[in-house]
Amino acid sequence: MGQGLSLHIGLNSVDASKYNGWAGTLAGCVNDANSMQAIAVAQGFTPTQLITEAATADAILTAIGQAARALKSGDTFLITYSGHGGRVPDPTGDSPDGMDDTWVAYDRMVLGHELYNMWS
Numbered sequence: 001m002g003q004g005l006s007l008h009i010g011l012n013s014v015d016a017s018k019y020n021g022w023a024g025t026l027a028g029c030v031n032d033a034n035s036m037q038a039i040a041v042a043q044g045f046t047p048t049q050l051i052t053e054a055a056t057a058d059a060i061l062t063a064i065g066q067a068a069r070a071l072k073s074g075d076t077f078l079i080t081y082s083g084h085g086g087r088v089p090d091p092t093g094d095s096p097d098g099m100d101d102t103w104v105a106y107d108r109m110v111l112g113h114e115l116y117n118m119w120s
Contacts, residue, residue, distance in 0.1 A: 002071075002072060002073070002074035002075035002076065003046065003070075003071070003072075003075045003076075004040070004043065004044055004045035004046065004075065004076045004077075004078065005045060005046050005047075005048070005067045005070060005071060005075070005076070005077050005078070006036075006037070006040040006045040006048070006077070006078040006079065006080070007047070007048045007049075007050070007060075007063050007078070007079045007080070008033040008034075008036045008037040008040070008047060008048070008049045008050070008079075008080045009033060009049075009050045009051075009055050009079075009080065009081045009082065009083065009103075010029040010030040010031070010032050010033025010034070010049075010051050010052070010055070010081075010082045010083065011024070011026070011029050011030075011051075011052050011055050011083035011084070011104065011105070011106060012025065012027065012028075012029050012030050012052050013025050013026070013052060014084075014104060014105070014106050014107075015053075015106055015107050018106075018107050018108055019104075024083070024084050024104060026083065026084070028082070029082035029083050030051050030052065030082075032082035033049055033050075033051060033080065033082055034049075036080040037049055040078055045076075048063050048067075050063065052106060054106070055083070055105055055106045056105055056106050056107045056108075057105040057106075057107055057108045057109070057110045057114075059105075060103070060105055060110055061114060061118060064079070064115075064118045068118065081103055083104055083105075084104035085101060085102060085103060085104060086101070086102040086103075086104050086109055087099045087100065087101055088109060088111070090113075091111070091113070092113055094113075100112045100113055103115070
């Protein structure tokens with residue numbers, strides 16, 4: 001078996017100044033990220049964790065990019081996200097319903113199209 005890398009994201013809140021005063025308060029997302037990381041470590045994965053303030057959009061996309069560059073054929077990448085999701089008008093126009101699904105990061109939404117581009 002190849003190497004296993006994992007990324008665990010958990011946001012119990014967001015920067016309210018970036019979301020028009022909405023703090024997005026949740027209670028268990030950091031616990032979720034910690035639990036998923038423990039499971040990944042028990043299975044031999046090398047983890048990275050981004051919690052609340054550290055889980056900015058750029059940090060998330062950078063961590064995915066770093067994993068993509070490090071992984072080789074036969075390796076495994078596990079990513080877990082616990083936080084809010086959202087929907088915004090699709091800036092590219094490719095979504096049939098005109099909306100893009102998002103992950104709500106600490107400082108801005110990570111668009112589904114951004115994630116799709118990272119996977120390729």
